Amino acid sequence: MPAFLNQLPIGLSIGAVLLLIALGLTFTFGQMGVINMAHGEFIMAGAYTAFLLGDLLAALPVAFLVAGVMGLVLERAAIRHFYRRPLDTLLLTWGVSLVLQQLARDLFGAPNVQVPAPSWLAGGVGILPYNRLFIMGLAVAGVVAVWVYLTRTKLGRRTQAVVQNRQLAATSGIDTGRVDMLTFFIGSGLAGVAGVALTLIGPVGPALGTYYIVDAFLVVVAGGLGQLRGAVLAAIALGLLNSYAEFWSDASLAKVIVFAVVIAFLQVRPQGLFVLRSRVLT
């Protein structure tokens, strides 16, 4: 019974990390039709930022900035020429991802490094270790921030307009280029924050992002494009599913089970949990 309960914080914190990663993906995918494989490397960049600074709290804003600026540069330099060509962006950004991973290998060495967790995160309440709680808190803060941005700020409402109908938004005077840049910045920044969070539960290596990017994309698929609610629910569900599948079967089968569940879910909801309805024949 306790072992069963112990999986709960593990699953929830994995879900929280996936959520932070998927928030950026779901909006860049939903808004620009872009699949950014280099998103995983923004996680890695965030984690190495924490490694370099050696201070968790200072690392959070810095990692957000570092990863955000990386995303911004990528968007301006390459991705914006590829809007609405998701398959091409996928391959393009994979090239970027290779380069960034190799860069990390050259800068920090191939072996993993460990970021010491701050002493105030040792221990926990009941079955909830503080470090996992902290990660969940980060995700909650991230979601609330994104929600406030989307619904309470002018720019955020414009972002939503662009997600729903880019052309209409453009013709009604919204500078879609600026909205795109901002979306990329925030989304990539959140991936950086996720990277900092990951230093609390494991070592950091150049390939860190590759372990999470596939699952994060599954969150987007299951949650529905550009859908905040969908991303939240799907991330929690996938996080829990991952940890409990490992618990009940063994670690090697867990991913196969997760994959099968996602495919089964798509039989019921082929477009994910929530869908933007449109009458356009695509």
Added chain:
Amino acid sequence: MIRRHLPFATVAVIALVAAPLLLEPFRLGLLAKYLCYAIVALGIGLAWGQGGMLTLGQGVFFGLGGYSMAMYLKLAEGGGLPDFMVWSGVEELPALWVPFANPVFALGMAVLGPVALALVLGTLVFRQRVRGAYFAILTQALAAAMVILLVGQQGLTGGTNGMTNFFELFGQDLAEDSTQRGLYLVVAGVLGVLYLATRQLVQSRYGRLLVAVRDGEDRVRFLGYDPALVKTVTFAASAGMAGLAGALFVPVVGIISPALLGVVPSLELVVAVAVGGRHALAGAVLGAVVMGYAKTALSEQFAGGWLYLQGALFILVMTLAPKGVVGLAGRLRRARTT
């Protein structure tokens, strides 16, 4: 008629006659390996280039073919349990392994296993109109899951190391140059036959239908066709090719392991197809051979540099020549004639 077949005939003569005569055994073995990849690339060219299905999980099918073959080779050696099972403390041959002692079953599974998996996956996914990027992501997730499964099931699969140390195939010593030359000829022959068959398919009505599905799946429905069926069948064909390539790869290279079929190798082959030219089957084949060669040549000399180069090459191809080398050549030819 003759002009149309001339390029193919020239390449076929070079590949089947000149290469075995001129190349030393080691180089010929490498070429055989690239040709195995070219078979996978041909399937990607069909599924992605013609049918618009970006499959990032061809490594899975390649692996199913490779592992089927490897299991047969391990059992054909005789002498009890395969070496890695002894090392990991398995005492009895697992039931899953038993039928693979039969070469017909093993070879059949190498192709039919991937075909069956692709049929199931394709039916589930395409019927629900899950497509484009979603499909790409799902196939990638499958590749990731497959690797973790293979690594985890040490006693069944040899874990991270996979399977190696194969000594003979159908009574032939795999270390002999003559066996390797024979294997090379088989691989080249299979590639040639599959290339011709795929080209025939692409030029048939089915090929036109496939292009139509790629460019306007919803419109195709109103022409009375079921795009899900067309896509599933095509995806299964490409999976079968990858499986066969995997089965050929194992005796040629002498190893199969998770590292050869995960997310990265699957993507690398897609890259190769893109570099060669996704819309032309010849481009896919060419891309696989050239990229395979480049990887061997460059990663030997500077390991890290290769990754930079590969990444950079990819960014360049996608931005400057999305139709690959073949597309670029076509553009040059047109520019000269007009």
Added chain:
Amino acid sequence: MLELRDVHVVFDGFRALDGVDLTVPEGELRFLIGPNGAGKTTLIDVITGLTRPTAGSVRFGGHDLVGRKEHRIVRLGVGRTFQTSVVFEELTVVENLDLAASFRRPLWSLARRRRGVSEAVAEALARTGLEELAERSAGVLSHGQRQWLEIGMLLAQRPRLLLLDEPVAGMSGDERERTGELLTQIAADHTVIVVEHDMEFLRRHASTVTVLHEGKVLVEGSVEQVSADPRVQEVYLGRRSTDAVGNRP
């Protein structure tokens, strides 16, 4: 032949169709008109399986169409065109037509190469006057030629019921003229439903007209009856003029 009973379609609370009854007998040329948002295209979408009705029945030649997949409905003999023509630009004109003509063949037999031009394709080429362009890629066609190719593809399907969604939208005067002739020819031996905005075109070619308004059938009758109906003038023209639907001079 086609029978819609009490069809409702609701999109996120918006009633696109609100209890439509429609009967089209074999061999008729029926025009569907109505102001923007009246539900004309939605009606076509419902018949062809693109949109599933929230309630109501759609029957065609004794078959229930509701819940059937699009390609199965086509196989029953219902063909349609789209407002924005969608032809396959990478294929040639004749390949487009051949694809439309071949859907009844079993899938495996498509693996053979096309040799020559089948009867249905030749007929579609002749009727649409696209013979000269047969080997050109569809990507180079003008807007009007694309619309004709779409109609040609529809003919090559040999359907029993044709649904044309605004076939003359965006066409030049000459092109309209030709499309009209084509339509008259087709109507001679097919059942046809045409959604059209163009009043001039309507007056020249329509026999029976159904007017949709806010998801309901408002009036049904001959052009004269319909254009004389005060309710039609009211909704369609917004009280502005009594003459725009116009009685024939």
